[in-house]
Amino acid sequence: xxxxxxxxxxxxxxxxxxxxxxxxxxxxxxxxxxxxxxxxxxxxxxxxxxxxxxxxxxxxxxxxxxxxxxxxxxxxxxxxxxxxxxxxxxxxxxxxxxxxxxxxxxxxxxxx
Amino acid sequence: xxxxxxxxxxxxxxxxxxxxxxxxxxxxxxxxxxxxxxxxxxxxxxxxxxxxxxxxxxxxxxxxxxxxxxxxxxxxxxxxxxxxxxxxxxxxxxxxxxxxxxxxxxxxxxxxxxxxxxxxxxxxxxxxxxxxxxxxxxxxxxxxxxxxxxxxxxxxxxxxxxxxxxxxxxxxxxxxxxxxxxxxxxxxxxxxxxxxxxxxxxxxxxxxxxxxxxxxxxxxxxxxxxxxxxxxxxxxxxxxxxxxxxxxxxxxxxxxxxxxxxxxxxxxxxxxxxxxxxxxxxxxxxxxxxxxxxxxxxxxxxxxxxxxxxxxxxxxxxxxxxxxxxxxxxxxxxxxxxxxxxxxxxxxxxxxxxxxxxxxxxxxxxxxxxxxxx
Numbered sequence: 425x426x427x428x429x430x431x432x433x434x435x436x437x438x439x440x441x442x443x444x445x446x447x448x449x450x451x452x453x454x455x456x457x458x459x460x461x462x463x464x465x466x467x468x469x470x471x472x473x474x475x476x477x478x479x480x481x482x483x484x485x486x487x488x489x490x491x492x493x494x495x496x497x498x499x500x501x502x503x504x505x506x507x508x509x510x511x512x513x514x515x516x517x518x519x520x521x522x523x524x525x526x527x528x529x530x531x532x533x534x535x536x
Numbered sequence: 537x538x539x540x541x542x543x544x545x546x547x548x549x550x551x552x553x554x555x556x557x558x559x560x561x562x563x564x565x566x567x568x569x570x571x572x573x574x575x576x577x578x579x580x581x582x583x584x585x586x587x588x589x590x591x592x593x594x595x596x597x598x599x600x601x602x603x604x605x606x607x608x609x610x611x612x613x614x615x616x617x618x619x620x621x622x623x624x625x626x627x628x629x630x631x632x633x634x635x636x637x638x639x640x641x642x643x644x645x646x647x648x649x650x651x652x653x654x655x656x657x658x659x660x661x662x663x664x665x666x667x668x669x670x671x672x673x674x675x676x677x678x679x680x681x682x683x684x685x686x687x688x689x690x691x692x693x694x695x696x697x698x699x700x701x702x703x704x705x706x707x708x709x710x711x712x713x714x715x716x717x718x719x720x721x722x723x724x725x726x727x728x729x730x731x732x733x734x735x736x737x738x739x740x741x742x743x744x745x746x747x748x749x750x751x752x753x754x755x756x757x758x759x760x761x762x763x764x765x766x767x768x769x770x771x772x773x774x775x776x777x778x779x780x781x782x783x784x785x786x787x788x789x790x791x792x793x794x795x796x797x798x799x800x801x802x803x804x805x806x807x808x809x810x811x812x813x814x815x816x817x818x819x820x821x822x823x824x825x826x827x828x829x830x831x832x833x834x835x836x837x838x839x840x841x842x843x844x845x846x847x848x849x850x851x852x853x854x855x856x857x858x859x860x861x862x863x864x865x866x867x868x869x870x871x872x873x874x875x876x877x878x879x880x881x882x883x884x885x886x887x888x889x890x891x892x893x894x895x896x897x898x899x900x901x902x903x904x905x906x907x908x909x910x
Contacts, residue, residue, distance in 0.1 A: 477863035484728030516802045
C-alpha cells in the first residue's frame, strides 16, 4: 500500500496514494495505522485525495482503526473523499461514526 | 479477465520484447527495471505471476526472491527466473528459493508462451481443486450462508439471488427464519471484506442472528429494533468479532396481515417498486454497523405494500460496477436499471439474468432478495 506520512504539529497526516483502496491493501493499511497508534499518535487525518474507489474490506479496516482509536481518546478525520465514496458513507450511516471533511484546512481547524 | 504478469529485468530491450509477446497473447504486463521498482508495483497490485532476471545491479533476482518469501502477501505468487546465464548453479540456487522454474532468455517465444500458459493453468487447476474440496466439506457440514430455498408464504413471494466474486465464497449471507404460519424473518447481511475471510465469519453472524431472533420470539417479542439492539450488544463484546463488522437488513413479514417491518444496521436502503411511480422508492434504516458501538440505537419502520408491489433488499456488491476499467459504487445507476426492468415488465428471471450479466464487470459478491406482495 502506498501511503505518504506527514507530521503537522502533534498530528499525523496519512495520504493514500493508490486509486483503488481494496482488499489487497486493507490489511497492510491497517498495520501501518495501528503502528502509528501504538507509537502514541492520537490525532490522525487520512486523506483520500487520490482514491477513486474504496471497497468493503477497506471500509472494514477504517472502522477497525476508528474503533481502536476511540477508547484511547484519539481522533480520526477523513478528508477529500470523492462524491461516490461520500455517498457510500452516507448511505450506510458511516457518516454518523466518521468525521468527514472536505479539506486539510477544515480538518486542522477541527483539531485546534 | 486478463492475467497480470510482473516482469523484472534491468534490460529494457528484453523487457519490451517480453511485454510485446505476452500482451499480444492476452496477458497484462507490469514492467520493472529494478527490484525496488518491482516492490513499488507490488504495493499497489498483486500479479498472477512474477518473471524476474537473476542478474541486476543493486538487489539481484535472488535477493528479490528472498524478500518476497518473507512477506505473507507475496510469498505465494508464482515466480519464474529469467536468465541468459544458463549455468547450473544459478538455476539450482533459484529453484532452492522455491522458484517454480526458470526460462532461458534465448528460449523461442512460442516455448516461453507455452511455459507461462501451462504454469498459470496448473496453478488455476490446483486452486480449483482445493476450492472444490473446501466447498465439499462445507456442504457436508451443512455450512451454508445462502439457503437452498425460500419459504412459501400465502401473501408474499420471496425470490433471492447471490453471485460469488471470482467463484469464491464471500461475506454476503441470506437467511429465512419462519417462526410460524404468521411470522417470517428475512435476513440479508454482508460481512465487510471479501472471499474466504468474510465467508468464514458470516457463520458467526448467522448464528448470533438466529439466536437473537429465537430468544426474543420465545418472549413473544417481535420488535426488530429490540432484536437488533440485543444482537449488537452481544457482537460488540465478542472478542473474536472485535475486528469484524457486518451490515444487516432484517425484514419481518406478517403473512396474516400482509404487512412488512424493516430495520437495518449499516445496510443499503431497501428499495420498493410501486406501479405508477417514476422511480424506485427508498427506505433507509438508521442503525450503524453491527459491533462498532455498544449503543446502536436501532429503530424499525413499517413499509406499506400493496398487491403487485415489490421490495428489494440488496448487498453492496449490487451497486459496485467497473466501467471502462474504473470502479464505482453508485446506487442510483442500480435503481434506474432495476426500475426500467420492472417498468418494462421483465420477468424476475430476466431481471436476475440481466442484473448478473457476466459482461457487466462485477467487483464483489452480490445478493438481492425480492419480496413480492401477492
